[in-house]
Structures are given as structure tokens and as C-alpha cells.
Amino acid sequence: xxxxxxxxxxxxxxxxxxxxxxxxxxxxxxxxxxxxxxxxxxxxxxxxxxxxxxxxxxxxxxxxxxxxxxxxxxxxxxxxxxxxxxxxxxxxxxxxxxxxxxxxxxxxxxxxxxxxxxxxxxxxxxxxxxxxxxxxxxxxxxxxxxxxxxxxxxxxxxxxxxxxxxxxxxxxxxxxxxxxxxxxxxxxxxxxxxxxxxxxxxxxxxxxxxxxxxxxxxxxxxxxxxxxxxxxxxxxxxxxxxxxxxxxxxxxxxxxxxxxxxxxxxxxxxxxxxxxxxxxxxxxxxxxxxxxxxxxxxxxxxxxxxxxxxxxxxxxxxxxxxxxxxxxxxxxxxxxxxxxxxxxxxxxxxxxxxxxxxxxxxxxxxxxxxxxxxxxxxxxxxxxxxxxxxxxxxxxxxxxxxxxxxxxxxxxxxxx
Numbered sequence: 001x002x003x004x005x006x007x008x009x010x011x012x013x014x015x016x017x018x019x020x021x022x023x024x025x026x027x028x029x030x031x032x033x034x035x036x037x038x039x040x041x042x043x044x045x046x047x048x049x050x051x052x053x054x055x056x057x058x059x060x061x062x063x064x065x066x067x068x069x070x071x072x073x074x075x076x077x078x079x080x081x082x083x084x085x086x087x088x089x090x091x092x093x094x095x096x097x098x099x100x101x102x103x104x105x106x107x108x109x110x111x112x113x114x115x116x117x118x119x120x121x122x123x124x125x126x127x128x129x130x131x132x133x134x135x136x137x138x139x140x141x142x143x144x145x146x147x148x149x150x151x152x153x154x155x156x157x158x159x160x161x162x163x164x165x166x167x168x169x170x171x172x173x174x175x176x177x178x179x180x181x182x183x184x185x186x187x188x189x190x191x192x193x194x195x196x197x198x199x200x201x202x203x204x205x206x207x208x209x210x211x212x213x214x215x216x217x218x219x220x221x222x223x224x225x226x227x228x229x230x231x232x233x234x235x236x237x238x239x240x241x242x243x244x245x246x247x248x249x250x251x252x253x254x255x256x257x258x259x260x261x262x263x264x265x266x267x268x269x270x271x272x273x274x275x276x277x278x279x280x281x282x283x284x285x286x287x288x289x290x291x292x293x294x295x296x297x298x299x300x301x302x303x304x305x306x307x308x309x310x311x312x313x314x315x316x317x318x319x320x321x322x323x324x325x326x327x328x329x330x331x332x333x334x335x336x337x338x339x340x341x342x343x344x345x346x347x348x349x350x351x352x353x354x355x356x357x358x359x360x361x362x363x364x365x366x367x368x369x370x371x372x373x374x375x376x377x378x379x380x381x382x383x384x385x386x387x388x389x390x391x392x393x394x395x396x397x398x399x400x401x402x403x404x405x406x407x408x409x410x411x412x413x414x415x416x
Contacts, residue, residue: 100236158204336398
């Protein structure tokens with residue numbers, strides 16, 4: 001095979017039908033550009049949501065789960081009998097962690113732990129005049145909570161020190177404060193499930209950029225919430241743990257269950273909906289991109305097929321002058337490779353330009369999310385995958401017409 005001659009023939013075929021060549025190339029360009037934009041944007045959205053979930057939730061939450069499925073008294077009296085109890089009443093037990101503060105101290109000393117916060121979390125009603133809203137209030141050590149969730153960076157108004165020094169202070173989610181029409185210095189009536197009502201003063205507002213938190217959550221001093229629930233100073237309902245490596249949360253959570261006998265929930269279990277949505281978005285991105293490139297591949301196939309039909313006599317002459325089947329296949333495959341490579345490289349440039357433009361475009365979420373522009377990720381592997389995908393599609397689209405051209409019988413064509 002004389003590669004230079006084969007290349008020259010392929011180049012001649014491409015230039016002879018410039019419009020067809022350009023259309024085929026633009027089909028690949030459009031498919032790869034859209035692939036780059038979609039995967040860069042979708043991966044950016046996935047990373048933003050995952051980071052938001054990791055920042056706003058503990059890597060491990062340890063709590064005492066009330067078990068409604070438990071052995072009844074009749075099972076203890078007649079262990080070998082066939083006992084059936086319908087609609088068993090749950091045991092009246094507190095959802096507390098015994099010696100929770102001590103347990104938090106022990107967990108904090110474990111290797112791989114970044115920070116630990118023991119807290120009391122409960123439902124509450126917030127009242128300001130005629131406005132009454134339900135939400136949650138968490139009694140925390142503000143310094144430990146700040147170490148886990150960087151509350152000082154999320155403050156919209158007020159200071160963390162005011163919550164630390166004011167036993168009746170309340171740090172409130174920014175959206176919850178707006179709905180109650182309160183600001184720093186205003187008083188809010190807070191009622192707990194046990195019926196205790198206390199007047200607390202708003203000392204600050206915070207925003208995680210997640211509506212389910214900013215619309216409902218508030219913080220107070222640990223001792224304040226314990227008193228509002230009429231519990232002793234050792235009462236703790238939850239222990240939040242942040243790991244240096246979030247991926248270790250599953251195995252470490254199982255260790256904590258074995259060590260202390262309490263239930264744990266890791267960040268992946270708490271954010272199942274977000275992770276499931278991430279998988280669905282990835283599948284959608286690849287399906288749409290694959291469809292675009294397959295459509296472009298059909299266009300290339302049609303153009304190459306027409307080229308074979310138009311150049312049937314030229315192919316016969318080439319075979320009559322000594323070109324074998326491999327040479328003929330190479331001529332048309334080189335055309336497909338050129339279309340795929342040139343269209344692919346142009347698609348990468350256009351895809352990068354569109355992705356960059358999207359990444360600097362302002363995105364107004366109305367305060368619902370802590371984001372100023374569209375989330376876009378730039379990774380080299382996206383561009384490599386896009387180029388390879390485009391090349392494979394065009395080579396396959398060019399292979400079948402080239403095989404057809406290689407089967408041409410020069411004697412029959414020249415006689416006809």
C-alpha cells in the first residue's frame with residue numbers, strides 16, 4: 001500500500017464535494033460540542049449538589065432509633081409458643097443517647113475524625129404575632145457546630161459570639177426569619193412538643209443555600225434547648241460526625257454501631273435522592289450525546305455511500321491498475337477519519353467556548369441556592385471521551401461504504 005497515493009486520492013474525493021464534506025464535518029462538530037457542553041454542565045450540577053449535601057449534612061449521624069418491632073411480654077412468658085399480637089403499642093422510651101457528651105468526646109479521638117458535635121434536636125413552633133410556623137431547633141455547642149458546618153461563613157446577619165454569650169439567643173435560617181418577618185434583635189416565641197414556650201431573641205441569621213434547611217432550621221444553646229424540653233444537662237439526641245475523608249463514613253458508621261449500640265446514618269443514606277438524581281442525569285447526558293453522534297454518523301454514511309456510487313468507475317480503474325481491496329478500504333476510511341478528526345477538534349473548541357460562556361453567565365436563584373453562575377466543570381477526560389466517541393462513530397460510518405467499494409468488480413463496471 002502506497003500511503004501517500006491513497007491519502008492524495010482521499011483528499012481529492014473530499015475536495016470534489018466540498019459542501020457534502022462540510023455538512024458531514026459539521027454534524028460531528030455539533031454532536032461533540034453538545035456532548036462537551038452537556039457533560040460539563042451536568043457534572044458541574046452534580047458536584048454542586050453533592051458538595052452542598054456534604055457541607056450541610058453530617059458525614060455520620062448517630063442517634064437512638066425507637067424500635068417499634070420488639071418482643072412482647074407474651075413472647076417472654078411463652079418463648080416456645082405461637083404468639084400473635086396485633087397493633088403493638090410502641091415502648092415509651094426516650095430517643096436519647098446515654099452519656100452523649102462523653103460518647104462525642106470518645107468519637108472525636110478516633111483517627112480520621114475531623115469534628116464531632118453533640119446536640120439536642122426537636123420540632124418546634126415559631127410565633128411572631130399572628131404568624132406561626134413549624135420548624136426545628138437544635139441545641140448545640142456553637143464552636144463545635146461551627147467547626148463542622150462553617151457557620152461563620154454562612155452568616156447573613158449577626159454573630160456567632162452573640163449565640164455563645166446569650167442563653168436566650170436564637171440563630172435562625174434566613175428564609176425562616178423572612179417568613180416570620182423578624183431580624184436581629186427581635187423576639188420570637190418558641191414552643192416545643194412538651195408544651196414549654198420560651199421567648200428567644202434573634203441574634204443572627206444563616207443561609208446554607210438549601211431551602212429545606214433555610215426554611216425550617218434554627219440554633220440555640222445546648223443548655224437552653226435541654227431546659228425547653230425539661231431534660232437534664234446530659235440529655236443528647238444526636239451526635240454529628242465529620243470525617244476527613246467522607247468516603248470512610250460507611251465503614252466508620254458501622255464501627256460506631258458496634259462500639260456503642262446506637263443507630264447511624266451516613267451522608268449517602270441521608271441524601272439518596274440527590275445521588276439517584278446524579279446517576280439519572282449522567283445516563284441522560286450520554287444517551288442524548290450518543291443519539292446526536294449516531295445521527296451525525298448516519299449523515300456520514302449516506303455521504304460516503306453516495307461517494308462510492310459516484311466514484312464507481314474511478315474505483316474500477318484503481319482496481320484495474322493494481323489497487324487491492326485494502327487500498328480501496330483505506331481511501332474511504334481516510335476520508336471518514338479526516339471528517340471525524342477535523343469535525344471533532346472543531347467541536348471541542350466550540351464546546352469549550354460554550355461551556356466557558358455558560359460558566360460566567362449569572363444565575364439568579366432568588367436566594368434558594370448559594371450560587372452566582374451556572375456550575376460547569378472543565379476536565380480533560382471529557383474532551384478525550386468526546387473526541388474518541390466522534391472518531392469511532394465516523395470510522396464505523398465510513399467502514400461499511402468502504403467495504404462496499406472494495407467489492408467492486410472492475411471488469412463488470414468497465415464493460416458496462
